[in-house]
Amino acid sequence: MRQGSIPGLFLVVLGIVLSFVPHYILPVCQHGIQLASGDVAPMRCFYTGQMEMACGVALAVLGVFVLLARSVPMRRGLGLAGLLLSLLILAVPTVLIGVCPGEAMPCHAGTYPAVMVLGVVSALVCLLCCVRTARG
Amino acid sequence: MSAEHPESLGKTEGYGAALGQPLTLWRLARTNLRRRAFRTGCLVFIVALFSAVLFGGAVLNKNTERGLHSMSARLGADLIIVPTGYQKDMQVALLRGEPSSFSINAGLTEQVRAIHGVQQASPQLFLASLGAACCDVKVQLVGFEPETDFVVRPWLKEQLDRPLGDHEIVVGSSIFAKPGQSIKFFNEEFKVAAKMDRTGMGFDSSVFFTLNATRLLVRHNADALNELRTVRALADQPDAGLSGAVSGGLPSSSGASALLGVSDSSGVPITQPSPAASAEPHIILQDTANPDAVISSVMVKIAPDATVDGVASVIRMTLGKTFGVDTVETAGLISSLASNLNFLTYLLMGASSFLWLLALIILFLVFSGSFNERKKEMAVLRVLGATKKRLAAMLLTESLIISVLGACIGVVCGWIVSFPFSALIFQAMRTPYLQVTASEALLLALTTLFLAAIMGPIASLWSVISISQTDVYATLREGE
Numbered sequence: 001m002r003q004g005s006i007p008g009l010f011l012v013v014l015g016i017v018l019s020f021v022p023h024y025i026l027p028v029c030q031h032g033i034q035l036a037s038g039d040v041a042p043m044r045c046f047y048t049g050q051m052e053m054a055c056g057v058a059l060a061v062l063g064v065f066v067l068l069a070r071s072v073p074m075r076r077g078l079g080l081a082g083l084l085l086s087l088l089i090l091a092v093p094t095v096l097i098g099v100c101p102g103e104a105m106p107c108h109a110g111t112y113p114a115v116m117v118l119g120v121v122s123a124l125v126c127l128l129c130c131v132r133t134a135r136g
Numbered sequence: 137m138s139a140e141h142p143e144s145l146g147k148t149e150g151y152g153a154a155l156g157q158p159l160t161l162w163r164l165a166r167t168n169l170r171r172r173a174f175r176t177g178c179l180v181f182i183v184a185l186f187s188a189v190l191f192g193g194a195v196l197n198k199n200t201e202r203g204l205h206s207m208s209a210r211l212g213a214d215l216i217i218v219p220t221g222y223q224k225d226m227q228v229a230l231l232r233g234e235p236s237s238f239s240i241n242a243g244l245t246e247q248v249r250a251i252h253g254v255q256q257a258s259p260q261l262f263l264a265s266l267g268a269a270c271c272d273v274k275v276q277l278v279g280f281e282p283e284t285d286f287v288v289r290p291w292l293k294e295q296l297d298r299p300l301g302d303h304e305i306v307v308g309s310s311i312f313a314k315p316g317q318s319i320k321f322f323n324e325e326f327k328v329a330a331k332m333d334r335t336g337m338g339f340d341s342s343v344f345f346t347l348n349a350t351r352l353l354v355r356h357n358a359d360a361l362n363e364l365r366t367v368r369a370l371a372d373q374p375d376a377g378l379s380g381a382v383s384g385g386l387p388s389s390s391g392a393s394a395l396l397g398v399s400d401s402s403g404v405p406i407t408q409p410s411p412a413a414s415a416e417p418h419i420i421l422q423d424t425a426n427p428d429a430v431i432s433s434v435m436v437k438i439a440p441d442a443t444v445d446g447v448a449s450v451i452r453m454t455l456g457k458t459f460g461v462d463t464v465e466t467a468g469l470i471s472s473l474a475s476n477l478n479f480l481t482y483l484l485m486g487a488s489s490f491l492w493l494l495a496l497i498i499l500f501l502v503f504s505g506s507f508n509e510r511k512k513e514m515a516v517l518r519v520l521g522a523t524k525k526r527l528a529a530m531l532l533t534e535s536l537i538i539s540v541l542g543a544c545i546g547v548v549c550g551w552i553v554s555f556p557f558s559a560l561i562f563q564a565m566r567t568p569y570l571q572v573t574a575s576e577a578l579l580l581a582l583t584t585l586f587l588a589a590i591m592g593p594i595a596s597l598w599s600v601i602s603i604s605q606t607d608v609y610a611t612l613r614e615g616e
Contacts, residue, residue, distance in 0.1 A: 010206060026560075101312040102310070102312055103559050104563065108559065109559035110560050111562060113556030113557050113559075114556075117552050117556055
């Protein structure tokens, strides 16, 4: 088995799971806020969900590249890119967009921890990928 | 592996690596495991599965136990009087904080106080905030009488050392508000006087008012409801010309917009209403005509010389039919939850024991089979000068590496499920659930690590003993 196979496979699986979490596995809040005008505005967790779905797809594609990459510097570069993507995955629900404040709300109780766990795991996998390639 | 051929030490280590580095016990064991990566992976998985179930189960059990203790300690009332047929609603409000509202005649409190054996009796009024749609933070509004209360005040000794004012509230730990902040409920502004510690039960998502403030809210709600009904009735008339005012089912009047939800002083919503909740205004109390005349329950403390059963039956007999009330014995509620907890404990203990035994048997079979395969390798190592003790140590190290690795992975997986998803588990458990402290969690993790780590060495004991009974010469000549 090639050196990049296991991290690559991990990233593909993590990316696929992440892209399904916000709308299918542990969905964000389904309803929006009804404004006085009668319009329904989505809550911020909806946008977090959309962003995480996109990040998940990007992570899966990056995993495929890690699987296909033949040279060590390329794998190292992809590992670094994955690490940055993982940091973005973690930043979206915490700093950039956020989730609903209520602890009992579906996005806070389910989506948020799932995204955080997946983000941390993908960051560790990418870090491992970088370290292993740095060792040669 | 064949230790006499350094190239077989492992594909990644290679000949040069084996020659360049001393062949220590640890290196030998690690190389053996790496060379049989699939077998090692499967064994690690088995140990990890056991550890994850044991640690996750233990945390779940401990959290439920803590939740139950918290509830038992905080429910100062021995008896709760509720309208007939609403016992379940009361339990649900206490355990999960799911909003309920029910009403009985306020005159009941005085009648209860007059009964022999009743030491203290204090009324409470329960109002349901926004509806049960997906995106609402379900808030149970609880009104209590500060002068007679003996249930809520004792929890707030540290947070609030004075009586609660009529425009002040105490919020549960799950409510997104800080002490000092102002929050609007039904267009009425309240200041957060204190925030309760986490209880692990329904109180975490409840807001506590004085009884007077709660009645004020009922009046506000009734006014807004009447206003909305009027607007809707006018809008239903084709010539009324008010269709624009009822855009999206909501008029733009201030009273009705108060029904939208709970907001802070700047108008930022604290809870988010759903379309369902806003399209149909929430009736927060069944009888809104005269809020001063209604309460939802009476909390009763029984005198030391009386029995809960005795007082409860007197209340049911004398006041049951007149006021249409029934009683909920808190001890019974707690004992029924405790029996559920016992069942959960037995289930988890049983599952953990079964998995431990199963993992031990599998490890034993795999280690024994592996030892038989490696008899010649052991014999060669003996010929090369390795003592029996050294070979035994190598086997024990291999098994210890597998079990420690599996234990660590299992504990991490158990932690990932138990801690970040605790809110989700609490919602699914439907019982009081209070997270363990860091020190308790660490103790549970160490216990799990120990139990899982000893599995490997125990399972490989037979193989280790067999080494001393193996004849080196006969083994080497085997098959010739």
